[in-house]
Amino acid sequence: MLLVFEQLLNGLQLGVTLFLLSAGLTLIFGIMQVINLAHGSFYMIGAYVAATVTAYTGSFLLGLAVALPVTALIGMLVEMSMLRRLYHKEHVDQVLATFGLIMFFNELTRIIWGRQPLFMDVPAWLSGSIELIPGIPYPTYRLAVIGVGLLVALFLYLMFAYTRIGMQIRAGASNREMAAALGINIKRLYTLVFGLGTLLAGLAGVMAGPILAVEAGMGESILILTFVVIVIGGIGSVRGAFVGALLVGMVDTLGRAFLPLFFRLVFPAATADGAAASIASMLIYLLMAAILIWRPRGLLPAHS
Amino acid sequence: MLLLISATLLLLLLPTLLGWLGEEYLISLASRILIYALVAVSLDLMLGFGGMVSLGHAAFFGIGAYVVAIFTHHSFDGSPVLSWPFVLPGLDGALVLWPLAILVSALLAAIIGALSLRTSGMHFIMITLAFAQMLFFFFVSLEAYGGDDGLSLFARNRFPGLDLSDDTHFYYLCLAVLGIFLLIAYRLVSSRFGMVIRGSRDNEKRMQALGFPTFRYKLACFVIAGAAAGLAGALIANHTEYVSPGLMHWTHSGVILVMVLLGGSGTLFGPVLGAATFLILEEVLAIYTEHWMLYLGPALILVALFARHGIYGILTGRERNNV
């Protein structure tokens, strides 16, 4: 029971990280209709910048404060200089160009920071653990990650529900032509949305820094999970991204933790662990396949 | 046509030429190019001709390679591949094993294709990518066959009349396979089937209004491409005598896609040129700098923005889809 609770929190933590990545990317897909493989690169850039600044200044908060605007700025620069030219091209050109972007950013980080991974320490004031339920200590930092993720979700919800820019973005996501007809400055809106997306990706990267190794290519593995989330949630839907992210986070974490236990009930230990590991690693993709059969456009599609 | 004949002649004489120059080790690179050309052409069948942008093609390449590696491994061990529900012995005869690799890849392509083709556009790209990544993780977790570290072959497969451990023999075999596949693909794209595939790329709704159940034709195209990629995988396993999950990683799918687009999609010889250019460039640039990707990345962006028809388009001045 204790283990279940801990794993639930782990699942939640993976879930909110995925939400930060997918919320921005699903908007970029939905509004600009551009397939962007390089979203993981901004996650990586966020982590690298934060790790570097933190190492120099000793302050995690300062690292965070520098990393977020830097990531958003690089994102907007990429949008204005390159991505903008791809909106009216075919998907395959977008794939090629953003794949090139990944190569470029990965190699650039290798040149600047070398091939060795960087490690970020958990800031002192977030180290240690808290007993949410008596007897079950859980690392404070991970709780903070969950808290920040949920706060961002709340912030996005309020922004979309109540602010002018939020409504413009929603209008853009559900009907591009309509948004343009309403006199919304589409060019500026696109740049802003891209900046917002990369900022969130950067935030996810910064928060993952103390948990994972910061290294070139770290964005690619999480990118695929992000795609799975978006496919499950429905392209262009932030609510879908939230549901999808939590679902993927939970299923992946719980599957890895508990599948071996279930398999051991039936099979001998060695076979059970091997089989469980294989199936656990495929679980979220099977989930995605099941949802695709059931609802090909995702759980909460933006364009109905 | 003249170009084609001279290129064929050059490829046929390549081992002899390299022998004169004393650069025999380059034969291995040439074989590698031919194998990647095969997988690139197969991707182009669905991408350039069928309009299906798959970012998971390396999965079928990797499966073909793993089928060969696993059976060859067991054949050397003398242990069975499966002992339950029936006994399946190891194999190392290419004439049985390679068709088996093709079959397994085709089967997998049928399953993945049937699911992915329920969608199109961005969804299709992400879903093919995700399924390929699923297979990647499956093989990473497969400790029995080396997991992350991959699996080595003790020797290349047996092929009647040829000694595959001889690089020149292996080269000619790869050349023959590519040549036959190009011929098949050439006939395919202008056949009735090819017409349907190209029509679906241009305007799928219209195809349905004309009375074509496009789904099954696209699926068939997906399966054919997957099967050919499986054959290429069988060849690459023999070529490097080593397989690893990295073959299926999505970035590897990306590399194959880059070869197609670099050479020129929607053409048959474009992907061949693309594979050759990419691999030679990689080889040459790696001599001067370990950071060659820093230059390749922006180059790809430029190709995407300005050179839609790739090297083939630049060389011939033709647009795509002229077979």
Next chain:
Amino acid sequence: MSDPLLKIVGLRKHFGAVRACHNLSLEICTGETHALIGPNGAGKTTLLNLLSGDLKPDAGQIFLDNRDITRVPLYHRAHLGLARSYQITSIFPQLSVEENLLLAIQAHSGHSFRFWKKAVSDPQLRRELEPALERVGLEHRARDRAAALSHGEKKQLEVGMALACNPRVLFLDEPMAGMGPGGSVELGKLIAGLKQQMTIVLVEHDVEAIFSLADRITVLVYGEIVVTGTADEIRSSAAVREAYLGEEEPC
């Protein structure tokens, strides 16, 4: 008039609050040329889309020869003898003109799981290709890419593709829109010639053309039928004048 070939019963399609087609019932007889007219947004194209299978209705039924085809998918309806042209030209821009027509012919000459023989030189397909090219006057452009055609030629090709399907019922969605006067006359002649051979359902804004071509006319407003009748009946109908002709000058 003879038996109804197409029978529409209580057909409904709403897009959110927009009632593009509301409890619509209509019978179209074998051999007649039936025109759908109405102001913009009346649901003419929606009705055509529902009949051809491009859209699925929310409710109601469609019968062809007393067979319920409401749930029959788009591609299958073509084999039952329904063919159409689209308002926004829908061709295969990267294929040549003859390949465009060839596909339409190929669609009804057996399955296309044939991988080896060149389709363009297949005598079975070729036989129908020549008359199909001739019918729409595009022989001289057979080898050109469809994308390179002029707007009028694309429209002709589009109608040619629908005809190459050998349909029993032909749906034409504004075939004359955007054509010069000369092109309209040509196309009008083509359609007049087809009247003897097949049933035609026509959506068109050119009222003159409709009154000269159509046997019967249905006037739609807001997804509902105002009146159905012959050209003379429509001309003299007060309801039509109020709902349509008097209100808005058709373009």
